[in-house]
Amino acid sequence: MANGDPADAWLTLELTDTGPDTGNVRRWAESVLGNLHEDDLLDVLLVITELVSNVYDHARFPARLKLRKSTKPCSVSIVTEDASPALPQLQPSAPGSVRGRGLIMVDKLSKQWGVARRAMGKCVWAVVPCPATP
Numbered sequence: 001m002a003n004g005d006p007a008d009a010w011l012t013l014e015l016t017d018t019g020p021d022t023g024n025v026r027r028w029a030e031s032v033l034g035n036l037h038e039d040d041l042l043d044v045l046l047v048i049t050e051l052v053s054n055v056y057d058h059a060r061f062p063a064r065l066k067l068r069k070s071t072k073p074c075s076v077s078i079v080t081e082d083a084s085p086a087l088p089q090l091q092p093s094a095p096g097s098v099r100g101r102g103l104i105m106v107d108k109l110s111k112q113w114g115v116a117r118r119a120m121g122k123c124v125w126a127v128v129p130c131p132a133t134p
C-alpha cells in the first residue's frame with residue numbers, strides 16, 4: 001500500500017508476487033502524480049511500466065516501487081527495489097525482436113537512470129523531467 005505525503009516525500013507501493021499487475025501500478029502512480037501535465041505523466045508512466053515489468057520478469061520478491069515528485073525543477077524520481085542481485089544491462093535492440101527495448105526507452109525518457117546494489121538485492125532508479133508541468 002501507499003504511504004507518505006506527495007509534497008517532495010517518497011510514496012511507496014509494495015509489489016505483489018501473485019503476478020504482474022502493471023495496470024494497477026499505473027493507476028496508483030496516476031493517482032499520486034495526477035497533477036502532472038498529461039505529456040509528462042505519459043513519459044513517467046512509461047518509465048514506471050518498464051521498470052516494474054523488469055521486476056516481474058527478472059527479479060525476486062519482496063519488491064516495491066517508490067516515487068517522489070520534486071518541484072524545482074520539476075522531476076519525478078522512480079525507484080524499484082527487489083531481492084535479486086542480478087543487475088539489468090542496457091543492450092541494443094535486435095531488429096525483429098518484440099522484447100528488449102525497455103531500458104532503451106528508460107534511457108531516452110530519463111534525465112538520469114542507474115542501478116545500485118543493496119545488501120539484499122538491488123534498486124533501479126530513474127529521474128524523469130516534467131517540463132510541461134507548471
